Amino acid sequence: MDATALARHLPPSSETRRSPTPPASEPPRSGPRLGVGRFDLLTRRAAETPGLISFAGGLPAPGEFPRxxxxxxxxxxxxxxxxxxxxxxxxxxxxxxxxxxxxxxxxxxxxxxxxxxxxxxxxxxxxxxxxxxxxxxxxxxxxxxxxxxxxxxxxxxxxxxxxxxxxxxxxxxxxxxxxxxxxxxxxxxxxxxxxxxxxxxxxxxxxxxxxxxxxxxxxxxxxxxxxxxxxxxxxxxxxxxxxxxxxxxxxxxxxxxxxxxxxxxxxxxxxxxxxxxxxxxxEDFDQRLVRLREFYARRAARMEQALRRYLPRWKFEPPAGGFAIWVEPDAEPNEAFFLAAAIEHGVAFDPGSLFRASGAVRPFALRLCFSSVSRDEDLDEGVRRLSRCWSEVA
Known part of the structure; x- marks a missing residue:
């Protein structure tokens, strides 16, 4: 089978469509592993929730894979x-x-x-x-x-x-x-x-x-x-x-x-x-990097805009690059409870305690990944869902 024939058996690349929303968790290298310890049941619930928008995981955009x-x-x-x-x-x-x-x-x-x-x-x-x-x-x-x-x-x-x-x-x-x-x-x-x-x-x-x-x-x-x-x-x-x-x-x-x-x-x-x-x-890898930087920068700007519109009291610093925004809300709810509530509202995130050497849950924070949602519009909708959940919980 030559390359052309093999390509026919592949899903369409980023030139024709975006990949579906990825699961809420990710392999060990790519970010925090929600599927261990106290977040295991929540991770499984998120993965099984139809239509859930995942800001968890830190995965690259599947639609950008050069298949x-x-x-x-x-x-x-x-x-x-x-x-x-x-x-x-x-x-x-x-x-x-x-x-x-x-x-x-x-x-x-x-x-x-x-x-x-x-x-x-x-x-x-x-x-x-x-x-x-x-x-x-x-x-x-x-x-x-x-x-x-x-x-x-x-x-x-x-x-x-x-x-x-x-x-x-x-x-x-x-x-x-x-x-x-x-x-x-x-x-x-x-x-x-x-x-x-x-x-x-x-x-x-x-x-x-x-x-x-x-x-x-x-x-x-x-x-x-x-x-x-x-x-x-x-x-x-x-x-x-x-x-x-x-x-x-x-x-x-x-x-x-x-x-x-x-x-x-x-x-x-x-x-x-x-x-x-x-x-x-x-291939021209340098040119690929230019495209990826533009793609992820556009995603980051879209999420920043949504946060300012729907959660204006949440604090964050615009990232210099990468896949995510670190957010510090204006209240201190129970971390696991808020994640569970967010999943019920159809959105997931990475709890801040996973990133701390001590595992401390205070101050309350979360990582929101803009990298792998399937559509730009999902960034807006996902933040809206977080906002509705926050108004009920906080």
């Missing part, structure tokens, strides 16, 4: 002589793919070579490998007051102490270019302060290419390559289903990281790497 082009790359990968896409590969990953990643980082000011890159099974594995390298007895890792829940859970599972108050730490986990969930980049003063501590830093760059004002900024890796573990991914800019991320560890630790990687899974899957390498070789 037909990826289908072509899939076919070409399988037609290559000796078909390396279906064979074992090296633990560090495909050479051409690593060269491409290194080139992108050099454009941002980092002195990186192909052999500095380790391709991982998604960025979550990259964070895990880095955390294992900085972990020690009673290790304390500094995190933002609100941070990516998948990383927080990972650090807890490794027995690391989470510190969000600026006190002494042994390492940092940060998203300097574009933090999740607030979407407010690290200031020059904050960057300098972190680097001045001389502590190791896990730099999660997941959203860096989705800054609304242009290309990704200079990474911390460029300033301190001897102690920064740089994490990247294609999940936000292409699609999460390929599960391709990367890690740039300090060169002195690369061999040790590679041993951990090999022990974990031998290698990142060959087929997704081959598909991705072919796609990047044949």
């Amino acid at each position: 037909t082009k990826l289908a072509g790359s899939f076919v070409r990968a399988l037609q290559a002589p000796s078909c390396p896409a279906l064979q074992y590969g090296w633990p560090e990953g495909d050479e051409d793919l690593r060269s491409w990643i290194a080139g992108q980082l050099r454009r941002r000011g980092a002195s990186v070579a192909r052999d500095d890159i380790i391709v991982t099974s998604g960025a979550q594995q990259a964070v895990s490998l880095a955390a294992q390298m900085v972990r020690g007895p009673h290790a304390r890792i500094g995190v933002d007051p609100e941070s990516y829940p998948g990383a927080l859970d990972l650090f807890r599972s490794l027995g690391m102490g989470l510190v969000d108050d600026g006190s002494h730490v042994d390492a940092y986990y940060l998203m300097p270019a574009l933090p999740n969930p607030r979407g407010r980049r690290l200031s020059a003063h904050e960057r300098a302060k972190v680097l001045s501590t001389l502590r190791p830093v896990i730099e999660d760059d997941a959203y860096a290419d989705l800054c609304f004002d242009g290309a990704a900024p200079r990474p911390l890796l460029a300033e301190a390559p001897d102690r920064v573990f740089h994490v990247g991914t294609f999940s936000k800019t292409l699609c999460p289903g390929l599960r391709v991320g990367w890690l740039v560890p300090p060169r002195a630790l690369r061999a040790d990281v590679l041993k951990l990687k090999q022990a974990a899974d031998l290698q990142a899957a060959s087929l997704p790497q081959a598909i991705l390498e072919d796609y990047l070789r044949n």
Whole structure:
């Protein structure tokens, strides 16, 4: 079957229609996992609610997946002589793919070579490998007051102490270019302060290419390559289903990281790497990023407008990029109760406690994702539903 024939079996791409509304929860890498612990029943209820508009999950827009082009790359990968896409590969990953990643980082000011890159099974594995390298007895890792829940859970599972108050730490986990969930980049003063501590830093760059004002900024890796573990991914800019991320560890630790990687899974899957390498070789990825920034910026502006119209007393800071808006309402209802009530009104969101190291429910906050709703009009309707629910509950 050639690429054209295969494409006929695919759902229409973003050029012809939008995908349906995604489920209320998401895979671990992409955002908070509502389907665990105290929110499990609420998540299941949301997923089963007909017509529910989900602002939860932090998923990329399905309508923006380049399905037909990826289908072509899939076919070409399988037609290559000796078909390396279906064979074992090296633990560090495909050479051409690593060269491409290194080139992108050099454009941002980092002195990186192909052999500095380790391709991982998604960025979550990259964070895990880095955390294992900085972990020690009673290790304390500094995190933002609100941070990516998948990383927080990972650090807890490794027995690391989470510190969000600026006190002494042994390492940092940060998203300097574009933090999740607030979407407010690290200031020059904050960057300098972190680097001045001389502590190791896990730099999660997941959203860096989705800054609304242009290309990704200079990474911390460029300033301190001897102690920064740089994490990247294609999940936000292409699609999460390929599960391709990367890690740039300090060169002195690369061999040790590679041993951990090999022990974990031998290698990142060959087929997704081959598909991705072919796609990047044949498509203008920079132009794709321009389109995505415009698309998500338009979505963010639409949600901001709806919040100002229907919930004018709710406080928020317009995000600098990414998928979501962090909102702080003007009252303090029970978090789980309000989520349950919102689901009854046909809308879901991510509770703020999931993003906090302590799990604190106060001050009351929520993350509203504008990225994956099926239509722009659903942003307005979803906020209207939240407003009606708020008037009853608060």
